[in-house]
Amino acid sequence: MVHFVVVLSVGMGQASGMFEVSELSAFDGAVRRRSHFSEPWRVTVVAVTEADFTEYQWPLSDALLARAIDRLQLHSPRAIGLDLYRNVAVGDGADALTEELEADNLVVIRSVSAIENGGTPAPESVPLDRVGFNDVPIDRDGVVRRQLLFATDANGELLFSLAARLLN
Incomplete structure (x- = not known):
C-alpha cells in the first residue's frame, strides 16, 4: 500500500510539473560539467544578418544562394545544412541553385506541417533522404534544451530533423 501511495504521489507531482525546475537544473548542470563528445566537432555556422538583408535584399536571389553554397563546397565539408525555406525561384540563377542543391552533402529543410495545410515543401530536386525539418x-x-529528431506530418510520413539528416 505504501509503495502505491509513493508511486501515485510521484506520478501526480511529475504530471503537475512539480519536479520540472529541479530536473531542468540538474540537466543544465550536467551539460555544463561534461562534454558528450570525445573528439570535438568542427562546425561553421554561416548566418544571414540584418546587414545582409540591407545589402542583398530579402529574399536572397537564387544566384546569390548558389554562389554561397559553391563557396562553402570549396572547403570540402562533410555536410552543409541549408536552414532556409526555399521552394520557389527568386530572381536569376534558378538553374545554378538547382545544380548546387544536387550535391550529396547538402541537406535542406521543409515544414513539418503537411503541404496541404500551408506548410513549405522542400525544393523538388532534393531527394527525401536529404530533407529535414x-x-x-x-x-x-x-x-x-532539446531537439526533435523525427516527427510525422499530417499524412503520417516520417520526417527526420535537419540535425539528424546532417549526422547521417
Missing part, C-alpha cells in the same frame, strides 16, 4: 521545442522557462 527544424522545429525546436521550447521549455516552459523559455530555454531550448
Whole structure:
C-alpha cells in the first residue's frame, strides 16, 4: 500500500510539473560539467544578418544562394545544412541553385506541417533522404534544451530533423 501511495504521489507531482525546475537544473548542470563528445566537432555556422538583408535584399536571389553554397563546397565539408525555406525561384540563377542543391552533402529543410495545410515543401530536386525539418521545442522557462529528431506530418510520413539528416 505504501509503495502505491509513493508511486501515485510521484506520478501526480511529475504530471503537475512539480519536479520540472529541479530536473531542468540538474540537466543544465550536467551539460555544463561534461562534454558528450570525445573528439570535438568542427562546425561553421554561416548566418544571414540584418546587414545582409540591407545589402542583398530579402529574399536572397537564387544566384546569390548558389554562389554561397559553391563557396562553402570549396572547403570540402562533410555536410552543409541549408536552414532556409526555399521552394520557389527568386530572381536569376534558378538553374545554378538547382545544380548546387544536387550535391550529396547538402541537406535542406521543409515544414513539418503537411503541404496541404500551408506548410513549405522542400525544393523538388532534393531527394527525401536529404530533407529535414527544424522545429525546436521550447521549455516552459523559455530555454531550448532539446531537439526533435523525427516527427510525422499530417499524412503520417516520417520526417527526420535537419540535425539528424546532417549526422547521417
